[in-house]
Amino acid sequence: MYWIDFPPAWTFYGLLSAWGLSRVEPVWLGFGPYHVALGGIVFLVGLGLMLWASATMLRHRTKVMPRQEAAALVTDGPFRFSRNPIYLGDLLLLASGALVFDAPLALLLVPVLAAILQRRFIRPEETMLRRGFGAAFEDWAARTRRWL
Numbered sequence: 001m002y003w004i005d006f007p008p009a010w011t012f013y014g015l016l017s018a019w020g021l022s023r024v025e026p027v028w029l030g031f032g033p034y035h036v037a038l039g040g041i042v043f044l045v046g047l048g049l050m051l052w053a054s055a056t057m058l059r060h061r062t063k064v065m066p067r068q069e070a071a072a073l074v075t076d077g078p079f080r081f082s083r084n085p086i087y088l089g090d091l092l093l094l095a096s097g098a099l100v101f102d103a104p105l106a107l108l109l110v111p112v113l114a115a116i117l118q119r120r121f122i123r124p125e126e127t128m129l130r131r132g133f134g135a136a137f138e139d140w141a142a143r144t145r146r147w148l
Contacts, residue, residue: 011090015097018106039099046092053085073133
């Protein structure tokens, strides 16, 4: 049952909801003729950010999977700009779905997903990092934003 409460699963639930909203939203509320291209660009940026962050973590020989103890505090690569670049990528994937599905109301799901990720994953991970890396984590957290 772990896969049900897993960040990509929550992103999938959001995308499914965005698709559902696209079926009931009025046509006049759409994004316009370039929504698919823009959604594709946002998708590629989100996926690229996730891959960059994952590769950076693997290079430091620490776990990418949530809820597992980190072997290293990763502060380079995309982690210079965001403490949570993979979760930021999840938000971009959801936003891209809202664009591709031409469902502007689905953009309201992005802050909902952010709140879920923060409560279910980010806060517990930050507690583990604080416990494992102490002052080094506090210094990095003080100079690096949670999202952007």
